[in-house]
Amino acid sequence: MVEISEVVEEETLQPTTTTPDNNGAESRSTERLSDADEIEAAMSTLTRPSAQLHIQNLITKLRKEGKALQRVAASNAASNAASNASTTQSATAEEKMDQKDESIPQAAAAAPPAAAAVPARTPAKAPLITTNKYQSFPTYYFDAGKYNSPTVSVYVPLENIGSHDKSKISCHFTSGSFDLIVNDWGEGGDKSYRLLNDNLEKDIDTSKSKMVIKPNKILLKLGKVKGEMGSYDSWQQLTAKKNKKASAKKEKENPAAGIMDMMKDMYDEGDDNMKKMIGETMYKQRMGQLNGDMGMGGMGGMGGMDDMMGGMMGGMGGMGL
DSSP states (O other), X not given: OXXXXXXXXXXXXXXXXXXXXXXXXXXXXXXXXXXXXXXXHHGGGOOOHHHHHHHHHHHXXXXXXXXXXXXXXXXXXXXXXXXXXXXXXXXXXXXXXXXXHHHSOGGGGGSOOOOOOXXXXXXXXXXXXOOOOEEOOSOOEEEOOSTTOSEXXXXXXXXXXXXXXXXXXXXXXXXXXXXXXXXXXXXXXOEEEXXXXXXXXXXXXXXXXXXXXXXXXXXXEEEEOBOTTSSBOOOSXXXXXXXXXXXXXXXXXXXXXXXXXXXXXXXXXXXXXXXXXXXXXXXXXXXXXHHHHHTOTTOTTOTTHHHHHHHHHXXXXXXXX
């Protein structure tokens, strides 16, 4: 069972009032949407995840207010149009009644006048149909935490998510993945979001992983697994560079290929000394000196090492070795 914690919003939203001034509502809407676009364009210069999160929340708020003002302007315009139509219909009905009164005999003038025409009603809009087709969250952030910290974090900003039905928010954890789902989100519940990662850089401890729902974001805490030395695994990124399932299958089918991939990774990610050592080893292997120097000639099961090292040399020929 995933633990769900709810944090009470520290700030209270100030009530806003709208006026029937269409031009004012449209003007304020344009200003907020323009501000949001300009702030979003400037957000690329920020490097701190927390600063980006604050700016993203501000952009979301400005766009929400801009769209709300657009709806206010549209509603006011519709009300004015309906009012004008009603006035026109009433005036027409009164003119017809006056003409009828003049044409009938005086004795019938005491008859009650005809009822005024009732303005036509606007038909109600059909309810929106909810869809379960998932789309990606607008954005999310990864925090690897400090050295030997017990968890890493994933921040998923979503305005007012704390007020959403908790039964429609879920996250499933496995040792190598997490699957976050938010159903029926947005006005009318016409959006459903999903964040699935089944290729995490490191395995996680599901018993120490949890989801925390805050007023304007979802926080995923992924429990780290301890390594052989007793300290927690060190994460560099959320997603592994290579497909871990495919790599495990390949290594199982061909162990020598797995060793070659490991040495390639060591070369690509190592410092200058590491690259020099690996380069010298591969050079000696190619020149036939490695077996004599290291006493590997009598080791059983290593017959494919020559082919493997030769393949690595061929694959790294462009590295200047």
